[in-house]
Amino acid sequence: MRTLEQTTQEVLDLAASHFQLPAGALAPGDDFFKKLGIDSLQTLEMLSRLENHFGIELPDYEVQGVSDFKTLAERIQSRL
Amino acid sequence: MLDLSKYQSIGEALKDALDRFSNEVCLIEADREREKERLIYRGFKDRAHPLAKALQDGGFSAGARASIIMTNQSKWLISAYSIFFVGGVLVPLDYKLTPEEQWQLLKHSNAAVLITEFPIWRQLSTSAGRAAATSVRTVLLSEAPADVDLAGAQRWENFRGPGEPVFIARKRQDTACIVYSSGTGGTPKGCMMTHENYLEQCVALTSIYPFWPGVRYLSILPTNHAIDFMVGFFGPFTCGATVVHLRTLRPEYVREAFPKYKITYVSLVPLVLKNLQKGLQARFDALPPGKRKVFNALVRINKALTRSRPRLGISRRLLKQVHEAFGGELRAIIVGGAFTEPQTLQFFYDLGIPVANGYGLTEAGTAITVNDLRPFRADTVGKPLPGMEVRIVNPASDGVGEVSVRSKTVMAGYLNEPELTAETIVNGWLLTGDLGRFDGAGHLQLTGRKRNMIVTEEGKNIYPEDIETVFESLAVKEFCVFAANYVWPKRSMTGEKLVLALHLEPGQKYSEELRQEINARNNRLLNYKRIHGVVLLDEDFPRTASLKIKRNVLAERIAKLDSAAAILPL
Numbered sequence: 001m002r003t004l005e006q007t008t009q010e011v012l013d014l015a016a017s018h019f020q021l022p023a024g025a026l027a028p029g030d031d032f033f034k035k036l037g038i039d040s041l042q043t044l045e046m047l048s049r050l051e052n053h054f055g056i057e058l059p060d061y062e063v064q065g066v067s068d069f070k071t072l073a074e075r076i077q078s079r080l
Numbered sequence: 081m082l083d084l085s086k087y088q089s090i091g092e093a094l095k096d097a098l099d100r101f102s103n104e105v106c107l108i109e110a111d112r113e114r115e116k117e118r119l120i121y122r123g124f125k126d127r128a129h130p131l132a133k134a135l136q137d138g139g140f141s142a143g144a145r146a147s148i149i150m151t152n153q154s155k156w157l158i159s160a161y162s163i164f165f166v167g168g169v170l171v172p173l174d175y176k177l178t179p180e181e182q183w184q185l186l187k188h189s190n191a192a193v194l195i196t197e198f199p200i201w202r203q204l205s206t207s208a209g210r211a212a213a214t215s216v217r218t219v220l221l222s223e224a225p226a227d228v229d230l231a232g233a234q235r236w237e238n239f240r241g242p243g244e245p246v247f248i249a250r251k252r253q254d255t256a257c258i259v260y261s262s263g264t265g266g267t268p269k270g271c272m273m274t275h276e277n278y279l280e281q282c283v284a285l286t287s288i289y290p291f292w293p294g295v296r297y298l299s300i301l302p303t304n305h306a307i308d309f310m311v312g313f314f315g316p317f318t319c320g321a322t323v324v325h326l327r328t329l330r331p332e333y334v335r336e337a338f339p340k341y342k343i344t345y346v347s348l349v350p351l352v353l354k355n356l357q358k359g360l361q362a363r364f365d366a367l368p369p370g371k372r373k374v375f376n377a378l379v380r381i382n383k384a385l386t387r388s389r390p391r392l393g394i395s396r397r398l399l400k401q402v403h404e405a406f407g408g409e410l411r412a413i414i415v416g417g418a419f420t421e422p423q424t425l426q427f428f429y430d431l432g433i434p435v436a437n438g439y440g441l442t443e444a445g446t447a448i449t450v451n452d453l454r455p456f457r458a459d460t461v462g463k464p465l466p467g468m469e470v471r472i473v474n475p476a477s478d479g480v481g482e483v484s485v486r487s488k489t490v491m492a493g494y495l496n497e498p499e500l501t502a503e504t505i506v507n508g509w510l511l512t513g514d515l516g517r518f519d520g521a522g523h524l525q526l527t528g529r530k531r532n533m534i535v536t537e538e539g540k541n542i543y544p545e546d547i548e549t550v551f552e553s554l555a556v557k558e559f560c561v562f563a564a565n566y567v568w569p570k571r572s573m574t575g576e577k578l579v580l581a582l583h584l585e586p587g588q589k590y591s592e593e594l595r596q597e598i599n600a601r602n603n604r605l606l607n608y609k610r611i612h613g614v615v616l617l618d619e620d621f622p623r624t625a626s627l628k629i630k631r632n633v634l635a636e637r638i639a640k641l642d643s644a645a646a647i648l649p650l
Contacts (some may be wrong), residue, residue, distance in 0.1 A: 011081050015128045021463075037607040039538060041355055044330050059111065061223070062177060066201045 002080060007054075008073035020044055028043065028070040029066055056080060082286045082319060089250040089275040091164035091442050093282075093318050096162075098125045101320030104293045109154045117154050121320070124158065131164035133241030135193065138218060141165030141500050145258065146193035147186055147216075148636060149200055150171045152299050152325045154234060155222045160303075167248030168193075171270075172304035175200055183209030188268045190215045190497065195236065197511045198213045198224040200578040202468070205231035211269045218277075223326075232401045252276035256299065256497055259306060261541060270495035277445040280488040282315050284465040288343065288452055289412060289436055291319035298324045298337060298346040306446040307347050307416045320345040331355075335348045338407040347414040350424070351537040353435070357427050360402070371417055375399075384433050395432020402431050412436045416447070417539020419526065419574055422458035429456045439463050439526060444510055445489030460523035471509075472517055472523065479517035482530050484509040515569070532631060534564040535578035544578055547609050550601050555594065558583045558621050560629050567635045568641060568643040577612040581638060581645055583621060590616055590648070599650050613647035 002010070013024045019036050026035065032043070044060070050072075051058050055080045066072050095639070102116065102122040107581055109117040119127070140146065148170065150156045163170050171189040173182055175197075182204060186194060191213075196204065198221050204210065251258070256275045260268060261622040290310070291297070299312035316323050324341045326333060331547035337343065348356070363518040367375060382398050385391055396403040403410070413428065414436040418543045425435045438450035439461035448470060451462035458551035464470040468487045475481035490510045513531030516524050532541050544561035551559055564577045580598065584590065595614075602610050615638055623635075 033606050034603055037352065039607070041331070044540065048330050048332070057112070060330075061197055062199050064151060065179070065199075066197050 001079070004073060005034065006075050007080070008070060010053065011050060011069050011073045011076065014050060015046060018049055026069060028058060028073070029068055031067045032072075032076045033067050041071060082283050084279045084283055084318065088252050089164065089169070089254070089464075090256050090278050090314060091161070091247070091250065093279065094161055094164065094314070095247060095319065097121065097318050098212055101293060101637050102557060104320045104483050105322045106311045106317060107154045107157065107323055107325070108296075109325045110326065110333075110337065110341075112333050115326070115337070118215075122503055124161070127154075128158045128162045128165065129245055130240035130242075131158065131236075131506070132165040133247035134239045135162060135168055135241075136166050137246050139395055140166055140168060140193060140218075142250065143254070145170060145171050145189055145191045146195065147171035147173055147189065147191040148304070149175050149182055149194065149196040149204075150176055150222070150303075151197065151327070152303050152308070152312075153222075153327060155195075156303050157317075157323070158238075159220075160313065163193075163244075163489070164256070166245060167250055169255050172257060172259060174260075174302060174304050176302070179204045179207035180209040182569055183207060184212045185260055185268055185270075186216055187213040189260075189270055193215065193218045193220070195220045195222075197222050198228070200552075201231070205233070210628045217518075220394060247346075250591075252279065257306075257309075257493065259309075259442050260364075267497065267500070267545075269497070269500070270287070270292060271442050272495055272597065273445065274492050274493040275443075276492060277311070277489045278314055281310060281445040281447070284467050284489070285310060286315055287446060288450055288468055289414070291316045291345075292308060292380065293320035294325055295319070295344040296320035296341050297321060298341070298343045300329060300334065300352075301417070301539075302349045303351065303416065306440070306487060308413065308444045310446050311345065313346055331359075335405070338410065339404065340407075342407045342409045344409055344411050346410070346413060349415060349417040349537065349539040350415060350420040351418075351419060351539075353413065353415050353428075354424055354537070356373060357424050360429075370465070383430050386429070386432060387455060390429075390432070390434045390456065392432065399432055406433065412453075414438075416440065418534065418535045418537055421574055425458040429458065433503075439514075439524060441502065441512060441514075443491050444468075444485050444487070444512070445491065448483075448485050448487075450513075457521075457523055459521065464523065464524070465531070470518075473511065475511075480527050481511045481517070482517055483514045483516045483524070484512070485512060493603070528569045529563070529565055529576075529617040532563050532635065534563045534565070534578060536576075538608060540608060542578070542609055547578070547605055547611075548605055551598070552599065554601070555585075556582050556588070557585045558629075560616075560621060560631065560634060562631075562635060562638065564612070564643065564647070567638050578610070579613045579615050580611045581615045581617055581621075581634065583617045583619070590614070595650065602650065611650070613649050615641070615646050616648065 008028050016026050099120045106121045106124050107119040142370050146168050150296050171191050194216050201221050220236040220239050222234045222236040252275050255272045257273045260271045297316050301308040378398050382395050393541050412434045428435045438447045439445035449462040449464050472481040473484050488508045515528045516526040560581045564579050622633040
């Protein structure tokens with residue numbers, strides 16, 4: 001079982017690779033809309049990749065209003 | 081043609097439809113590949129009446145306001161119908177706003193009831209804004225897990241009253257909904273939409289894009305949006321059609337929904353339509369050269385055969401694979417919320433998929449003009465809908481002026497804003513703030529904006545005043561945010577940008593430190609709200625007696641500068 005810290009790190013690594021940023025470019029508290037400058041469609045793509053990586057389902061409504069990696073990781077962690 | 085003349089209210093028209101189409105399917109709700117719910121009209125009524133009764137038993141009476149903040153799902157529509165049934169006023173709010181913004185609008189609308197989803201409430205209930213919205217006495221939550229603290233709310237699923245609710249009649253001129261078109265940061269603009277507004281708009285729209293039992297509308301645009309409320313709820317329901325909700329809007333599941341549910345209509349914002357175009361184009365480009373040649377020839381034949389009007393049967397046979405990917409029964413994609421580039425519209429029409437391009441605004445009751453496709457025109461936003469009087473105010477020599485509208489669909493006014501209402505509706509004519517002209521065929525062409533605002537491709541209205549708070553106490557003498565197109569009008573409705581006008585302190589330089597500070601603050605804004613450049617001015621901003629900036633006078637001053645040289649990139 002992953003710890004929340006591990007999950008958070010995996011979320012950050014995966015988001016960085018998805019948006020072609022250097023490893024370590026993202027921090028848990030970053031707002032991904034603002035930091036990555038992405039639109040809602042790109043966010044959905046990122047969520048699909050995270051689901052595949054963690055092997056979970058993350059309903060859209062469950063992550064509604066979530067904009068930082070830390071909270072996103074918490075939502076993922078609760079479903080692992 | 082749909083006749084709603086005998087009805088006085090949305091609730092009355094829906095109540096009648098639920099009985100008339102009792103055995104037709106009204107709602108399908110799917111989550112990924114799973115179908116979660118399929119309701120017939122009778123079943124919808126059975127779900128709504130206990131909620132209506134519980135509202136009534138709780139003292140919710142005629143004219144009381146109830147807000148819905150939900151993603152698109154069956155409970156949205158069931159709740160809305162229940163509110164109308166008991167004579168309430170619906171306040172549909174955008175679930176994508178921040179909790180603070182949502183509380184601000186709940187307070188402004190004086191909503192007594194809030195109906196929302198647990199994940200949204202989790203953020204709302206802990207927001208500092210909650211303390212100010214004292215009018216909200218009842219909060220109903222859907223999808224709350226067992227054994228969680230509801231933070232003062234009740235479960236939607238358990239909120240049921242015994243027996244039958246009493247239907248409360250409303251008059252056509254009564255307010256049906258308060259719809260916020262914008263203004264969460266500055267002045268909230270709550271459009272008071274009457275029952276008549278919706279009844280008349282429904283008749284006008286369905287005269288061109290009709291619904292009937294068996295039609296399936298895929299509801300993707302948020303239902304709080306005027307377009308989806310009309311074509312994803314009121315329109316299809318009054319005609320016995322089916323609304324399909326997807327709880328997951330990932331592109332792969334949206335794609336699957338078209339063939340699975342044999343979708344007839346869908347509404348999209350330009351951003352999504354363009355993405356769809358990109359995806360299709362990539363697939364066409366990947367075809368082997370031989371197949372590509374055949375495909376291009378078929379597109380050319382389709383173009384020739386649909387020049388004067390759409391011929392869905394022919395297009396579906398000619399370009400079978402494309403149409404099958406959309407389910408084979410798609411009649412039109414409705415696009416709205418922002419301006420769509422003609423090239424995108426043409427792309428779909430050439431494939432035999434008509435895009436119902438139009439023009440409207442919440443204040444006018446959704447759509448003002450719409451393309452009737454006879455013939456298809458990608459370069460205009462169509463002709464006025466039946467019942468709409470549209471005229472161009474003070475046209476210049478080329479016919480361009482402000483578009484104004486008079487019709488029974490125009491809102492009653494802005495909530496608590498009589499002055500703003502009086503500026504916007506003059507002698508019964510709604511001044512849209514958009515610039516355009518009519519061509520010889522009676523089609524409206526939009527050319528720009530008179531208002532200081534931008535609309536993004538996602539259909540979001542951004543008013544510069546609303547984002548100025550992020551630059552408050554910036555170390556300069558004064559500042560003001562403008563839409564570049566407003567200051568330097570250009571004949572375009574796309575690629576609109578915001579600029580920050582700065583007046584520095586005497587002797588102050590536009591330093592690297594200041595630029596970085598502006599950048600840092602700008603990055604606090606969502607990407608679509610960010611400014612794209614700075615304009616430096618060396619004189620005091622014109623102000624009113626109450627020291628408010630005279631934006632129009634300042635804009636005229638800035639307009640004298642050469643935009644290419646004046647805008648310093650960040």
